[in-house]
Amino acid sequence: MNNPDRVNQNDAQLTNTQQPPKSEYLRSIILKADNVTLKYGRHEVLTDASFTVEAGDYIGIVGPNGSGKTSLMKAMLGLITPTGGQFSYAGEIKDNRFIGYLPQKVISGDPLFPAKVREVVAMGLLSSKRFPKHLSQEDYKKVDEILGRLKIGNLAEKKIGNLSGGQQQRVLLARALVSSPRLLILDEPTSALDPKVRENFYGILKELNEQDGVTILLVSHDIGSIGQYTKKMLYLDRTVVFFGTYEDFCHSQDMTHYFGPLSQHKFCWQHDDLPEAAAAKPTIHFHAPHIHVDHVHAHGQSIDHSHDSDEDLPDGSENELEKAGGKEPTAPKAGSSDKEARP
Amino acid sequence: MMTFIDSIQQAVQYDFILKALLVGSLIAISASVLGLFLVLKKYSMIGDGLAHVSFATVAIALWLSASPLVVSIPIVILASFFILKLSEKTSMHGDAAISLVSSFSIAMAVLIASMAKGFNVDLMSYLFGSILVISNFDVAISAALSLVVIVTVMFFYHDLFAVTFDEEYTQAVGMNTKFYNYLLAVLTSITIALGIRIVGTMLISSLIVFPTVTALQVSKGFRMTILIATLISVVCVVLGVFISFAYNLPTGAVIVLMNAIAFALAFLIKALRR
Numbered sequence: 001m002n003n004p005d006r007v008n009q010n011d012a013q014l015t016n017t018q019q020p021p022k023s024e025y026l027r028s029i030i031l032k033a034d035n036v037t038l039k040y041g042r043h044e045v046l047t048d049a050s051f052t053v054e055a056g057d058y059i060g061i062v063g064p065n066g067s068g069k070t071s072l073m074k075a076m077l078g079l080i081t082p083t084g085g086q087f088s089y090a091g092e093i094k095d096n097r098f099i100g101y102l103p104q105k106v107i108s109g110d111p112l113f114p115a116k117v118r119e120v121v122a123m124g125l126l127s128s129k130r131f132p133k134h135l136s137q138e139d140y141k142k143v144d145e146i147l148g149r150l151k152i153g154n155l156a157e158k159k160i161g162n163l164s165g166g167q168q169q170r171v172l173l174a175r176a177l178v179s180s181p182r183l184l185i186l187d188e189p190t191s192a193l194d195p196k197v198r199e200n201f202y203g204i205l206k207e208l209n210e211q212d213g214v215t216i217l218l219v220s221h222d223i224g225s226i227g228q229y230t231k232k233m234l235y236l237d238r239t240v241v242f243f244g245t246y247e248d249f250c251h252s253q254d255m256t257h258y259f260g261p262l263s264q265h266k267f268c269w270q271h272d273d274l275p276e277a278a279a280a281k282p283t284i285h286f287h288a289p290h291i292h293v294d295h296v297h298a299h300g301q302s303i304d305h306s307h308d309s310d311e312d313l314p315d316g317s318e319n320e321l322e323k324a325g326g327k328e329p330t331a332p333k334a335g336s337s338d339k340e341a342r343p
Numbered sequence: 344m345m346t347f348i349d350s351i352q353q354a355v356q357y358d359f360i361l362k363a364l365l366v367g368s369l370i371a372i373s374a375s376v377l378g379l380f381l382v383l384k385k386y387s388m389i390g391d392g393l394a395h396v397s398f399a400t401v402a403i404a405l406w407l408s409a410s411p412l413v414v415s416i417p418i419v420i421l422a423s424f425f426i427l428k429l430s431e432k433t434s435m436h437g438d439a440a441i442s443l444v445s446s447f448s449i450a451m452a453v454l455i456a457s458m459a460k461g462f463n464v465d466l467m468s469y470l471f472g473s474i475l476v477i478s479n480f481d482v483a484i485s486a487a488l489s490l491v492v493i494v495t496v497m498f499f500y501h502d503l504f505a506v507t508f509d510e511e512y513t514q515a516v517g518m519n520t521k522f523y524n525y526l527l528a529v530l531t532s533i534t535i536a537l538g539i540r541i542v543g544t545m546l547i548s549s550l551i552v553f554p555t556v557t558a559l560q561v562s563k564g565f566r567m568t569i570l571i572a573t574l575i576s577v578v579c580v581v582l583g584v585f586i587s588f589a590y591n592l593p594t595g596a597v598i599v600l601m602n603a604i605a606f607a608l609a610f611l612i613k614a615l616r617r
Contacts, residue, residue, distance in 0.1 A: 101515045114379075115564065116563060119564060123501075123509075124516075131498070131499075132499075
């Protein structure tokens with residue numbers, strides 16, 4: 001593994017710690033990581049990671065393969081114990097009862113597994129129950145409610161192995177949400193979904209975050225598109241490279257140095273003119289596959305696309321679309337509120 | 344057909360047949376209740392491995408002139424923990440761990456049998472099962488422990504389901520998955536140690552795997568699968584006991600044959616439904 005230059009990591013953390021809270025009201029901290037170090041055997045996968053999650057945050061945890069994203073997530077869930085540093089949780093979510101978790105793999109490998117959707121979703125209620133665990137009529141009512149909300153009520157009696165990838169993903173999201181968690185942790189939730197289903201999925205997450213106030217941590221390797229959905233970015237590469245809002249990311253000289261101006265611009269999704277541009281052409285819907293920008297991380301600044309300046313953006317937004325493999329910049333629904341998505 | 348019904352009427356006059364029906368049905372229920380969890384967790388072979396361990400413990404018990412059940416159950420439970428630990432701590436696959444423990448146990452059983460001459464016939468009855476040798480003490484302890492297994496699974500049903508479906512998720516939401524894995528191992532050990540009396544060491548794992556796989560062919564939900572498996576298993580045991588009596592055949596083998604027929608039927612039904 002070739003490490004990208006680590007010179008500015010400290011600077012990045014500095015910028016990070018110097019950030020004053022942006023919100024008008026004091027938001028409660030629900031998870032705090034202090035110099036967390038994670039190891040697999042003797043192999044250190046994450047070093048001295050520190051960050052703070054506030055109630056209502058919607059954080060994209062991004063980074064190249066092997067950067068420690070999934071390990072960090074597992075450690076937050078208590079599946080791995082940090083070898084250094086610690087996590088402190090707000091009291092009420094300490095015992096994992098108020099954490100919803102959506103794992104990466106869609107189904108436990110066995111299409112024969114005899115479980116109905118309703119049975120799988122009800123599983124999400126178990127962690128808050130005590131022995132002997134019993135699911136009441138009321139519990140199943142909750143299950144049906146959440147299925148209805150995610151518009152999969154018609155699947156309740158279906159066998160989980162017979163569903164499509166997108167449907168299974170939504171069933172597992174229902175399982176994560178049925179206990180009304182304060183914190184939702186998702187691991188690469190959209191990697192198996194096609195773009196249309198993906199937009200829909202992000203729409204659901206946005207609604208949860210903005211209307212229900214659920215704090216969301218979303219692990220993704222798709223840094224190129226995650227910026228249009230999440231409010232903050234936690235960029236990992238064996239340590240915290242950047243943590244903060246996209247606005248800060250865009251204006252950070254360190255990040256310009258780290259990623260190069262083009263990638264930085266792409267990742268931060270600060271195309272202020274785009275909503276208007278998108279609104280002007282509402283009929284255009286690209287549903288082409290997303291580009292994966294892993295090569296960007298590996299080589300830092302080695303991208304040789306010609307992208308002169310930001311000035312020509314309104315005009316160049318379509319241009320940008322083509323370059324990005326026809327990626328739709330904003331969902332029709334999410335488009336209008338693209339600005340609100342960032343504090 | 345008349346003669347078969349006659350012989351059923353004749354059979355139920357015998358005490359040992361009634362005992363066999365009672366103990367056999369209870370073991371069939373516990374085995375098929377556990378079966379779905381074990382099959383889906385890809386632990387189908389653990390029944391076989393632990394049966395071999397039980398066989399060795401029976402050899403020890405006969406050697407010491409102790410009650411086989413009393414000696415078997417604790418040792419088999421320890422062996423099941425050992426199998427779990429082997430696959431947890433070392434980089435060994437579950438099936439490799441089972442196969443180590445299983446062949447070692449058979450070797451021990453054979454060594455003990457050859458050192459202490461004189462009980463080979465008794466030991467053989469544990470190899471293929473025999474309903475003639477069930478004592479009242481065996482009936483009582485088998486009935487009690489089977490009930491413990493069945494009731495425990497009912498109480499922990501939701502937890503065991505979650506652990507079987509997705510162990511990582513279950514752990515992530517704060518449930519103690521290790522406890523449930525060991526609980527499953529204890530319950531399986533008890534069932535196996537009880538079951539080798541009726542169907543024998545070689546055939547006990549069929550009571551765990553066959554009804555479950557049969558039920559999986561036709562069912563959709565989890566609870567339904569367990570219910571169907573249990574029903575199939577009890578019917579097979581009852582039929583097996585009667586047929587083996589009527590035609591003077593080995594009971595264990597007939598029970599397995601019934602299960603095989605049930606599986607073939609379920610498979611046919613599934614194929615026809617498409």
